[in-house]
Amino acid sequence: MANSAQTQELVYLVTGGCGFLGEHVVRMLLQREPRLRELRIFDLHLGPWLEELKTGPVQVTAIQGDVTQAHEVAAAVAGAHVVIHTAGLVDVFGKTSPETIHEVNVQGTQNVIEACVQTGTRFLIYTSSMEVVGPNIKGQPFYRGNENTPYEAVHRHPYPCSKALAERLVLEANGREVLGGLPLVTCALRPTGIYGEGHQIMKDFYHQGLRLGGRLFRAIPASVEHGRVYVGNVAWMHVLVARELEHRAALMGGQVYFCYDNSPYKSYEDFNMEFLGPCGLRLVGTRPLMPYWLLVLLAALNTLLQWLLRPLLLYAPLLNPYTLAVANTTFTVSTDKARRHFGYEPLFSWEESRTRTIRWVRTAEGSA
Numbered sequence: 001m002a003n004s005a006q007t008q009e010l011v012y013l014v015t016g017g018c019g020f021l022g023e024h025v026v027r028m029l030l031q032r033e034p035r036l037r038e039l040r041i042f043d044l045h046l047g048p049w050l051e052e053l054k055t056g057p058v059q060v061t062a063i064q065g066d067v068t069q070a071h072e073v074a075a076a077v078a079g080a081h082v083v084i085h086t087a088g089l090v091d092v093f094g095k096t097s098p099e100t101i102h103e104v105n106v107q108g109t110q111n112v113i114e115a116c117v118q119t120g121t122r123f124l125i126y127t128s129s130m131e132v133v134g135p136n137i138k139g140q141p142f143y144r145g146n147e148n149t150p151y152e153a154v155h156r157h158p159y160p161c162s163k164a165l166a167e168r169l170v171l172e173a174n175g176r177e178v179l180g181g182l183p184l185v186t187c188a189l190r191p192t193g194i195y196g197e198g199h200q201i202m203k204d205f206y207h208q209g210l211r212l213g214g215r216l217f218r219a220i221p222a223s224v225e226h227g228r229v230y231v232g233n234v235a236w237m238h239v240l241v242a243r244e245l246e247h248r249a250a251l252m253g254g255q256v257y258f259c260y261d262n263s264p265y266k267s268y269e270d271f272n273m274e275f276l277g278p279c280g281l282r283l284v285g286t287r288p289l290m291p292y293w294l295l296v297l298l299a300a301l302n303t304l305l306q307w308l309l310r311p312l313l314l315y316a317p318l319l320n321p322y323t324l325a326v327a328n329t330t331f332t333v334s335t336d337k338a339r340r341h342f343g344y345e346p347l348f349s350w351e352e353s354r355t356r357t358i359r360w361v362r363t364a365e366g367s368a
C-alpha cells in the first residue's frame, strides 16, 4: 500500500492475534502502522486485554473464530487489505492429535488463502517456522545457515510436517488472481525459537526451577547452538513485511525469510539462563548430568506415561523424544535476506530484549 502514508485507510487482520506472538504483532501494528483504520483480531480464544485497545483512534475488532471453519475465516477476511496469519497449534508435546494439528495448521491456512482469493485481499503474510527446515529426522545440524543453505528437510513429527505443508500452500498461492483481478502477494516468515514476554515454555522452565529449589539440571551439551529470536523483533518483521509487500511485490512475493536478530548463539538451556539466572535460578552442571541414552529412556517413558494417563489427564512434560532430539541438534541461522529485501533491522537490541524478558519473568514469579 504505497500511497499516502498517513491516511488511516487500511484494514489489517491478524489471525491468532491473542497468542504469544500474535499479541505482540497486534500491539506493534497499533504503535507503528499509522495508516491503520481497522485492526481485526481473529482468534479461537480472545484475551481480556483486547478491551484496553478499543480506546484508541484505530477501530479494533475482536473476532472469536476458528480457522478450520472456512466461512468464519471468509467473513473475517472480507474487506481486509492485509492478512497476517499467525494462528496455529504449536504442539510438540502431544497435547493434541496429529489430525487436529493438520486441520488447524494446514486446512486452516488453506482456508485463509481461499478467503483472500474469494474476497479480494491481496497481501498475505504467513508465520511459518524454522522447523519447516529442521532439525530433520536424521538429526543433522544446521549451523548458521540461511534461506539458501542446502539441507535435507525431512520430517515425521506432525508439527513440522504441518508447518512445511502450510508454508508451501502460501508460497504456491503467490500470484493467484483474487476477486477484482489483481494478483495475491504472499510471503512466509520463519522464526527460530521465539522468546520474550508471554513465552509459556520459559515460564514452565522457571516454575520447574522453583520446584527444584532454584535449580535446573543441564541435559544438553553447551556446544549445541539453538537459534532464538526476541518476540518484539519477530513482530516488527511482520509489520515491516506487511508495509513493504505491495511496492516490492516482484522481489518479496513468494519468498521466505528467517526471523533473526542479535540474540546470542547458545544452547537452549544456557540461553534460557540469560533470563532465569537473574531471576534466581542456577543451571547445575557444566555438561549434561546424565548420559544421553538415559535421557532417551526417560523421554520414551514420558511418552508411555502420556499414553497410559490420557484417559484420566493430559500429561505433557517438556521432555519427550521429539523435544530431546530438537534440543540436542544445532540449528542456528545467519542471514541478512530480510535486510536486503525490505530493509529489516532488529527493533530491539539483545540487551533490550534480555531486559524486557527478565522483567516479564519476574512478574511471572508472582503467578507461580
Ligand SMILES: NC(=O)C1=CN([C@@H]2O[C@H](COP(=O)(O)OP(=O)(O)OC[C@H]3O[C@@H](n4cnc5c(N)ncnc54)[C@H](O)[C@@H]3O)[C@@H](O)[C@H]2O)C=CC1
Pocket (backbone or CB within 6 Å): 015, 016, 017, 018, 019, 020, 021, 022, 042, 043, 044, 045, 065, 066, 067, 068, 085, 086, 087, 088, 089, 090, 104, 108, 127, 128, 129, 130, 163, 190, 191, 192, 193, 194, 195
Ligand atoms: N513459539 C515459537 O517459538 C515459534 C512459533 N512459530 C509460529 O508462530 C505462530 C504463533 O505461535 P505462538 O504465538 O508461539 O503460539 P500460541 O499458541 O501462543 O498462539 C497461537 C494462537 O493461535 C490461536 N489458534 C489456535 N488454533 C486456532 C484456530 N483453530 N482458530 C483460530 N485461532 C487459533 C490460539 O488461540 C493462539 O492465540 C504459530 O504459527 C507458530 O507455528 C514459529 C516459530 C517459533
Ligand SMILES: CC(C)[C@@H](O)CC[C@@H](C)[C@H]1CC[C@H]2[C@@H]3[C@H](O)CC4=CC(=O)CC[C@]4(C)[C@H]3CC[C@]12C
Pocket (backbone or CB within 6 Å): 090, 092, 128, 129, 130, 131, 192, 193, 194, 201, 219, 220, 226, 268, 269, 318, 319, 320, 322, 323, 324, 326, 327
Ligand atoms: C527437557 C530438555 C531436553 C529441554 O532442553 C527441552 C527443551 C525443548 C522443550 C525446546 C528445545 C527447542 C524448542 C523448539 C525450538 O525452539 C523450535 C520451535 C519452533 C516452533 O515453531 C515452535 C516451538 C519449537 C518447536 C520449540 C519448542 C520447545 C523446544 C523443543
